[in-house]
Amino acid sequence: MATTFSPISVFAARLMPKEQRFVSGHRACQGCAEALAVRMVHSILGRNTIVASATGCMEIISSSYPDTAWTVPWIHVAFENAAAVASGVEAGLSILMKKGKIPQRKIQVVGMGGDGGTADIGLQSLSGAMERGHDMIYICYDNEAYMNTGIQRSSSTPYGASTTTSPAGSLSIGQHTWKKNIPMIMAGHKIPYVATASPSYPFDLAQKVKKAAKVKGPAYLHIYACCPTGWRMKPDMAVQIGRLAVETGVFPLYEIEQGVLRITHKTPELRPLKEYTKHQGRFRHLDDATLEEIERRVLDEYRKLERREGLAL
């Protein structure tokens, strides 16, 4: 049976929860939008949450004693298996509830990873978890490279970006493959809820997290996480860059609910790509021709998304 949600007409800052579950004192870099996104997500999910984290920045900056930022149960196992761990936690909880060992109640199981832990090494276990239909949310915080080990390319790194393993130079333009579209791969699993979100749009993000939590079965959130350190940009611009990513069409905000796609932040007139790339050192080497090529592709993808809107995928 399809779960339906009533549209939320009013969303004001005062309606956002004050409760924090990912608290201050962690070791994230200045201007880390990923830590910002994690804080927002867990502020909404609240206390009855268990988190399984893949290896990555968020593991390193938030977990070590005595700087632990988590005030909910949290487990890290390895790099390739956050979704499998979350699957196990969810299955264990449901058995315990079924046997009456613990009371029946909603405990939100969350698997989380970066783009490397999701799109590369963790894709197999993520696909398995989605296919098995565990009642969990998996969240990919996408900062578009392996930032924890020092800015190496992933399959989620955008075309043309310079990283330490896709260095730009006379023989290379940097990353030479196009970003892997994980949200659409997840949609291909026919799970009830898939969405992209960004901490630069907190209300949109909040609504999507709530929907993901409410849905029965697996939900996948792909959250844009600007990384000033890895993208070679000013740390005070992280939120602005997140907005520019949406307004230039680089990272469109949409959701796929029961297979039906809806763009949640419409941008009929996309801004020029340069407004997005000019602030980031990782794109500094790109010439106009390459930028135009990227812009064409971005526009093309965005129009494709628009055409799919309202259609059952």
Added chain:
Amino acid sequence: MKADPKGVLTGAHFLDGDHACCEGALAAGCRCAFGYPITPSTEVVERISRRFPMVGGVFLQMEDEIGSSIAIQGAAWGGKKVMTVSSGPGISLMMEHIGLAAMTETPCVFVNVQRGGPSTGLPTLTGQADMMQARWGSHGDYETIAICPNSPQECFDLAIDAFNLAEQYRIPVMFMMDESVGHMTERVVIPEADEIDIVERRYTKKPPSDDYELYALEDDNPFVPPMPPVGEGYRFHVTGLTHDDKGYPAMDAQTQQKLIRRIVDKIRLNADAIAKYEEYQTEDADIILVAYGITSRVVIRTMEMAREKGLKVGVFRPVIVWPFPETRLKELMDQTKAFVVAELNYGQVVLEVERLVAGRAKVVLAGHGGGDIHDPKEILRLVEEVAK
């Protein structure tokens, strides 16, 4: 055969071990590497990603270590000298493919910049606790070669040996660096290309035919069959299943025994030829410190302090730890009273020393959990106790 000058960065450099390892691979003729970021080995692939394209080589970052460890084997059968680089958890993921390389006799080099473990352990700090994994980490019976450099200079020099041995014995060679050596920056002198000896791949002399036998021995080499060149009409079948000389699966006890006997013997019976070790003041030593990798530098200090105190202490350093330099250790055993084995784990290589010594001298472990190197004074205290 001498090195191709294109890949040799002749001169004196100030490099860390990770970067020196990349240069060693280039000098050895490696032009194809696959890898995946993992601390503390990431700097090797970072340098590879810059340097390999400059000499016409290929570096691809794979989706994980499983992908890296098998992609190199595809490239090896395609005719390239290949390597992959990782650490702790990544090496654990590669284990199935290390066994495959042993079974299919694929020449390849696995660089392991060891860190503290098990599991995620200490990503940024040192360890030497993967020595038994390097030997027998994959399932089944096989032998590998494991080399432990103790300086950036050796990360360069011994990387060349690693590729040469991989070609000579058609085997996965484990290049066992550690975080200390990988992140230590020192003077590295890279010689002229014509001073670097390179072992080229041995190809079959038989013409392509329907009866071509992939694993048939040639050239009076009783251990290592030559490989077929790719693109010259040879049709062959490579499999991890137990296979006959033709390369096809033949799953019976006889074939298994013949095959495994050979892939084990090619290392065991050549152990003396492969052996590489160093000794310091062992001539008159009553106590011999045994250490490899970074720890072999620590024990030199212990030896000096012990000598100042009038104790007759020497150092035996296996440069190639697997196969263990058994013959030399047995010789030393007859002239010394005790061995103190120092390693950054709680007893791995010491087991091999104990096995060889078999009670004829005292064997004591100076263990350490990793994350840091030994304090030479701690080892000295142990030496003094043993000397009593």
